Amino acid sequence: MTAAVSIEPAKAAPGVRPERVGVLLVNLGTPDTADTRGVRVYLREFLSDPRVIEDQGLRWKLLLNGVILQIRPRRKARDYRKIWNNEKNESPLKTITRAQSDRLAADISDHDHVVVDWAMRYGNPSIRSRIEALTAQGCDRLLVVPLYPQYSAATSATVCDEVFRVLGDMRAQPTLRVSPPYYDDxxxxxxxxxxxxxxxxxxxxxxxxxxxxxxxxxxxxxxxxxxxxxxxxxxxxxxxxxxxxxxxxxxxxxxxxxxxxxxxxxxxxxxxxxxxxxxxxxxxxxxxxxxxxxxxxxxxxxxxxxxxxxxxxxxxxxxIPCLNDSDPGMDVIRQLVLRELQGWI
Structure with missing residues (x-):
């Protein structure tokens, strides 16, 4: 009589984490606070990006630091206070992007090896912090989703620039995909x-x-x-x-x-x-x-x-409100993500 052979599940080698897929939704950015200082910090980062202002020469730097960052933050802080989410003490863009991430995670929860997160190109949470968090959770593949229907160098491309900068500092890089613009989807x-x-x-x-x-x-x-x-x-x-x-x-x-x-x-x-x-x-x-x-x-x-x-x-x-985390809006994001994850899930 042949003895039964028990087959145990394969175990990962030491130092090798289970494979997971990270999905990172990225929007433009927002100040951390609705005051002059918070807006100044945000505008300095935003307006120092050569994708946004292509001529970053001495003339622009003098104008930016000597005039714009001395005057514009105070006025823009007043504008932010008109729309600020006082309950959460954050801008609506941050509230909505978080909600989009949470809803997407729930919508694709049957794929239990997919981790969904969100970031801002300028301000917080930063792209660097969220990529580091995803890789720490075992994500060896990463789909970055710039939340811009239309492509431009000042939006979609600068998201990629920052992602590549982060990956450039990593020895163990995740395999990367970036979703395309969806302007006529x-x-x-x-x-x-x-x-x-x-x-x-x-x-x-x-x-x-x-x-x-x-x-x-x-x-x-x-x-x-x-x-x-x-x-x-x-x-x-x-x-x-x-x-x-x-x-x-x-x-x-x-x-x-x-x-x-x-x-x-x-x-x-x-x-x-x-x-x-x-x-x-x-x-x-x-x-x-x-x-x-x-x-x-x-x-x-x-x-x-x-x-x-x-x-x-x-x-x-x-x-008319943007699509935000409405049912129609989330249908768009979910379909885009599932399409770009084909072969990974």
């Missing part, structure tokens, strides 16, 4: 349309048109090859087609310009001002370039541009 366009329709139903008025406002960029960056403007146009055209709207009913604009260079046009604030002067009384604004509400959506659009519209004769203004 059908799931993303559908989520935008569903979200817009749902919000319009809650309004006490019917907008005469919708303005699609994207974060701006110096025109020279596009002239030198950045694909951002083309991808914003592609998003808007796909959304028009999905919602059966022509260009007069869904207008593309660019917000948040800074400095004296020419930026991508048409400008959001100038467009909204002119619409009011031309007799438009009811508008809604959607921000398809932002995956989460932040200073640029909650204060710049919902407050500043609403005031511009009403000051020039407009009557009813609505800022």
């Amino acid at each position: 059908p799931d993303y366009i559908d989520a935008l349309a569903v979200s817009i329709h749902a919000h319009l139903k809650t309004l006490p008025f019917q907008p005469e048109l919708i303005v699609a406002s994207y974060h701006g960029m110096p025109q020279k960056y596009v002239d030198e090859g950045d694909p951002y403007e083309a991808q914003c146009i592609a998003t808007t055209e796909a959304l028009r087609k999905r919602m059966v709207l022509d260009a007069s009913k869904l207008k593309l604009t660019f917000q948040s310009r800074f400095g004296f260079d020419q930026w991508l046009q048409p400008y959001t604030d100038k467009t909204i001002e002119q619409l009011a002067k031309d007799g438009v009384r009811r508008i809604a604004v959607v921000m398809p370039g932002f995956s989460a509400d932040c200073l640029e959506t909650l204060e710049e659009i919902a407050q500043e541009n609403a005031e511009i519209f009403k000051h020039n004769g407009g009557e009813q203004f609505a800022a």
Whole structure:
């Protein structure tokens, strides 16, 4: 009679950790505090990045340290306090990005060897701290997800720059993947349309048109090859087609310009001002370039541009929330992540 042979599970060799997959959601960043000092620290890091301000020469450094960081933080701190999450003592962008990470972790919890985390490109939690935390948990593979629907060197590329800097200091590097932009992904366009329709139903008025406002960029960056403007146009055209709207009913604009260079046009604030002067009384604004509400959506659009519209004769203004951690928004992130993890899970 042949004796039964018991086979024990294989054990990892000493020093070898179980294989796990890390997923790191990354958004732009935020000050740690809504005061002048906190905003100054944040702006110094942000505006010292050559991906954001490409000319980091002596003239810019003198302007940044001698003028901008002496004046702008005080004004921006007031703006942050208007939208600050006082309960958690943090910006809405941090609150929402954490919620997106938590929901994604729950949505893919059946993949028990996947660890989900989140970081900010500027400010905290830093990309370095979260990559170190993921690798400490045994993640030998890493998917980085820049939460920007449209690619630009000043957003998506600088996330990669920082990830590569962190990996450059590591002896045992995780295998790396970076998710692509999703500006024309059908799931993303559908989520935008569903979200817009749902919000319009809650309004006490019917907008005469919708303005699609994207974060701006110096025109020279596009002239030198950045694909951002083309991808914003592609998003808007796909959304028009999905919602059966022509260009007069869904207008593309660019917000948040800074400095004296020419930026991508048409400008959001100038467009909204002119619409009011031309007799438009009811508008809604959607921000398809932002995956989460932040200073640029909650204060710049919902407050500043609403005031511009009403000051020039407009009557009813609505800022449509970003996808955030809503069901449609999380469907987009989940599908993107699961697609990019194929072969790893």
